[in-house]
Amino acid sequence: MDASKAPSADGRLLGTLTAAACHDLMNVFATFNQALGLMDDCLAADAKTTRRTFGIKGGFAYRERFVELTAMLRGQLARAVGLTEALALAAHSVDGQGRTVAPPEALAALVALAERLLKRRKITAEVAPSDEADPCWPTLRRADYLGPVLETILACLPHLPMGGKICLSCRPDGDALAVTLAPGEGELPDDALAAGLYAARAAGAEVAPGKTLTLVFRESPTTQPASCPPQADGAS
Amino acid sequence: MKKIKLLLVDDEENFVNTLSERLKMRDVPSRVVYSGEEALEAVASDEPDVVVLDLRMPGIDGMEVLRKVRAAKPDVRIIILTGHGTDATEEEAKKLGAFHYHKKPVEIDELLGTVKKAYREKMEDAMVAATFAQAGAFEEAQQILDEDKK
Structure with a gap:
């Protein structure tokens, strides 16, 4: 990635504000929790009282319904926490703060955030775990690869069959990061491949030739040399 | 058995009051304060065994409270509970001697487990130091107490 790809002051500011709001949302979610x-x-105390007094005391009539409702709310809360964590991670990718994550986790966050966009075509996406046990990831800023990957996915979307699936996988390739976008089964349709190829190149990614879309991101000359471990993203 | 003297510090009043109520239902009463300044006063007057401390607070923030309490009362165990967790703050808190670092939202049983572990560790250190002191080995007792400062 060249220096022109560095986030602007506006981008950094937006990242900082978004991440700060995400952290405060965590306080809100903690209170809900x-x-x-x-x-x-x-509810558990009520059940205990009912048992202990043989039904003379306690016995909240709507206990079972309330138990169902709290379980449902917990599910929604977990979803909100997941989305907020993903958003904080994405926001920190432009302001260079936050915690350090390996590319598969960063891509999983991207997929979580893009779920609503994918749903328009009823498409699901998943990120494959790394093949290697403890890969040595190149030192890249998250923003350098997450943006082009998202643009590539969005360009492919209209050309993918409704209800399909996208599989993302990544691996270190020397001092580069290779991210592969493939359909759940079979091959990418030609028009999806062409649209993705064009979008990836326009976003500044190298694309390895082949029947799948493999985007290659190299360390910029200004980033620190790769270190292994920890799995650094260079931004933190 | 002696009850844990627990201090909860968080400027999110609804959160910390609910947390305190849930801990009380589990037989672990606690004192609640809402700022770093109040936390320092409470530590000086109450001498809690364990403090659950938020990091981002108006006025004296959690990191400063951690630094001051570790300097003044090194045997007090401090657990960080924050919604603003980053690698850098976690590293700094651990370097300053925080017992554990939890990110919000945390499940009550997980937090309670950490509180009990912190209390147990404090009591064990105190008992070992007292045993050495009873045996007249004051230097060894002092060494154990000094370990807490590290």
Whole structure:
């Protein structure tokens, strides 16, 4: 990635503000989590009282419904926490703060954030775990590869069959990171391949030749040399 | 058995009050304060065994509280509980002697487990130091107490 790809001051500011809001949302979710937990505790205490007094005391009539509702809210809360964590990670990719993550986790966050866009064509996406046990990832800024990968996915989307699946995988390739976008089964349709190829190149990624889209991202001359471990993304 | 003297510090009042209520239902009462300044006063007056501490607070922030409490009362175990976790703050907190670093939201049983572990560790150190002191080995007792400062 060349220096012109460095995030602008506006981009960094937006990243910082988004990440700060995400961190505060975690405080909100933590309060929801404790309040839901307290409701569960109260329901459990009621059940215990009912048992201990043979039904003379306690016995909240809607207990089972409340248990179902708190479980549902917990599910939604977990979803909100997941999305917020993904958003914080993406936001920190432009302001150079936050925690260090390996590319598969960063790609999983990207997929989580893009879920709503993929749903328009009922497409699901998954990120394959790394083949190697402890890969030595190149030192790249997350923003350098997440942006082009997203643009490539979005360019392919209209050309993929409705209800299909996208599989993302990544691996270190010398001092580069190779990210492969493939369909769940078979090969990418030719027009999806062409649209993806064009979008990836326009976004500044190298594309390895082949029947799948493999985007190659190299360390910029200004980033620190790769270190292994930890699995650095260079931004933090 | 002696009860854990637990101090909860967080400027998110709804969060920390609910957390305190849930801990009380689990037989672990706690004192709640909402700022770094109040936390320092509470540590000085109450001498808690364990402190659960938020990092980002108006006024004196959690990292400063951690630094001051570790300097003044090194035997107090401090657990960080924050919604603003980064690698850098986690590393700094651990370097300053935090017992554990939790990110919000955390499940109550996980947090309670950490609180009990911190308390157990504090009591074990105190007991070993007392045993050495009873035997007249004051230097060894002092060494154990000094270990807490590291």
